Amino acid sequence: VRATVALTTACAAFGSAACAPAGPATPGFSPAAAVPRATVPSADAGAVNTAKSAALAAYNGYLSAYVTAARTANWHDAAIDRYTADPFRQQAKLTLYSYAQNHIVLTGRPRSHPVASSVNTTTSPHSVVLTDCVDASSWRPMVRSTGKPAADNAPTRYAASILVVQYASGQWLVQQVTKATVPSC
Amino acid sequence: MLTRRNRRIAVAVAAIMLAALAMPGVAAADPAARTGSATPAAETACPVNALAPCVASAAVPTRGPGFALGNQALAPVAAAPLLAAAAPVVKAPFLYFQTLGCTYASISVACSTALLGYYDPLDNCYWNKMVPQPPFGDPLWQGHTSGVLYTVTCETHNGTNIGNAAATVQWSSTPPLNYNQSMNTVQQTVAAALNLLVIAFSLAPIPVTGSEPPEATGTPPHPSGVVGLPVWMWADVPHVLWDSTAYSKSSVAFSFMGSQVDWDMGDGHHIVCSTPATAYTKPALPNFAYNVRSGPPGPSPDCGYMYPMAGTYGTTATITWYAAFSFLGTTGTFVLTRTTRIQMLSIGELQAVTK
Numbered sequence: 001v002r003a004t005v006a007l008t009t010a011c012a013a014f015g016s017a018a019c020a021p022a023g024p025a026t027p028g029f030s031p032a033a034a035v036p037r038a039t040v041p042s043a044d045a046g047a048v049n050t051a052k053s054a055a056l057a058a059y060n061g062y063l064s065a066y067v068t069a070a071r072t073a074n075w076h077d078a079a080i081d082r083y084t085a086d087p088f089r090q091q092a093k094l095t096l097y098s099y100a101q102n103h104i105v106l107t108g109r110p111r112s113h114p115v116a117s118s119v120n121t122t123t124s125p126h127s128v129v130l131t132d133c134v135d136a137s138s139w140r141p142m143v144r145s146t147g148k149p150a151a152d153n154a155p156t157r158y159a160a161s162i163l164v165v166q167y168a169s170g171q172w173l174v175q176q177v178t179k180a181t182v183p184s185c
Numbered sequence: 186m187l188t189r190r191n192r193r194i195a196v197a198v199a200a201i202m203l204a205a206l207a208m209p210g211v212a213a214a215d216p217a218a219r220t221g222s223a224t225p226a227a228e229t230a231c232p233v234n235a236l237a238p239c240v241a242s243a244a245v246p247t248r249g250p251g252f253a254l255g256n257q258a259l260a261p262v263a264a265a266p267l268l269a270a271a272a273p274v275v276k277a278p279f280l281y282f283q284t285l286g287c288t289y290a291s292i293s294v295a296c297s298t299a300l301l302g303y304y305d306p307l308d309n310c311y312w313n314k315m316v317p318q319p320p321f322g323d324p325l326w327q328g329h330t331s332g333v334l335y336t337v338t339c340e341t342h343n344g345t346n347i348g349n350a351a352a353t354v355q356w357s358s359t360p361p362l363n364y365n366q367s368m369n370t371v372q373q374t375v376a377a378a379l380n381l382l383v384i385a386f387s388l389a390p391i392p393v394t395g396s397e398p399p400e401a402t403g404t405p406p407h408p409s410g411v412v413g414l415p416v417w418m419w420a421d422v423p424h425v426l427w428d429s430t431a432y433s434k435s436s437v438a439f440s441f442m443g444s445q446v447d448w449d450m451g452d453g454h455h456i457v458c459s460t461p462a463t464a465y466t467k468p469a470l471p472n473f474a475y476n477v478r479s480g481p482p483g484p485s486p487d488c489g490y491m492y493p494m495a496g497t498y499g500t501t502a503t504i505t506w507y508a509a510f511s512f513l514g515t516t517g518t519f520v521l522t523r524t525t526r527i528q529m530l531s532i533g534e535l536q537a538v539t540k
Binding site for chain 2: 087094097124125168
């Protein structure tokens, strides 16, 4: 009576501490889960724009909350909850937890340029796929106790796909994220 | 997984058998065999297979003592009046509950954490209900229109690498066992349930395989074998105590899913078998539960050993189960291990054949 959706493997996609930490926690979603959410040309333009704005706000809110939490590797940070939903929320916290366990924190902040690449406002739930080109060159891991850079071989620029879904409460929440393992932006 | 959430009680007595197999031809030529010291083990009476409690079919009905749950001894439960007079004989439970809690690869792990959720010992994963749940229609539901979606984290053995655990989403129609219950509740429930389990064991029908064969002449003091010849080990565990087949009674239900049988051969070697293994036995006559002579020659197909050196070895078997219960609306699991009493096993030298 259980069904499984395999979402991603972590190391390459998340850049967690055990495999050269860098960049935000960006677990992926399977392409199959996102494909049905294609843009529908006949959708109401106003609704589409509203969805885009809400999705971008959710993602930007998440990123800001995550940057703050990662400064102290605080996986309890409730601010992340306001902008995310599982499974991405769980994975983001797992990554922060991993940082904490490995005495790693992230300093600085990334440069982010998200844009909406597809919008679904015709079938439930409404959703938006964002793409982002993240520049993490000034957002790097360091050893908390020493302040020195942690071993790191993760790319400093990478492309990410972000699936933002409108939940029953009306909130738009970041549900799944995939990060390209090869910089493409 | 398939049945563990059903309400059920497994009722039976687990009997452990170890038989030293001597090749018929060799045994016949061995003078020691004729005097009994190298007689095939299961040919003799109950003490030969005394890794298991001997169940005497003709004895006066008695009750076994209660189980020990950790340091808490559970008193035997009084027999139900209607059943007391006719209760079949069940010897004392020969082992004790040794572990209560959550373990992964024999290492204690948290039964729940704020980050990961609740540990399900049946799949060694932490389950956490997704809050909020995605709206129905989201592809994560995979078409389901009921049930609950969980995040499941299975990297349980290495805390510092937990961030590398693969994120999975799983749908389930019912809550995982142990889900969202305080350990206090679970322990109280287990304690209450075990009281009923004592009743269940006490009233369990005696398995035919547990009945005691008649005394044989020339019984050696304990079973024996020969260096270099295969020893078969098997645990005579009824299906209901291994494969989650179950039996329900009153308001409590148990199921047992066997994990392994760890045979301590007494010479420093352990043989861990993932099943109760194949018995070197065939029921021959109603009063002879085991007939070693009719069994196949050669080594055990799934759980055997050959002693490299002659000697007398104290052997034990430790069975590990996952036990699941449902009791008064509460479900849970616990790990149950039981170790047999020591059974001495004599292994002689093959050179005796040439004397």
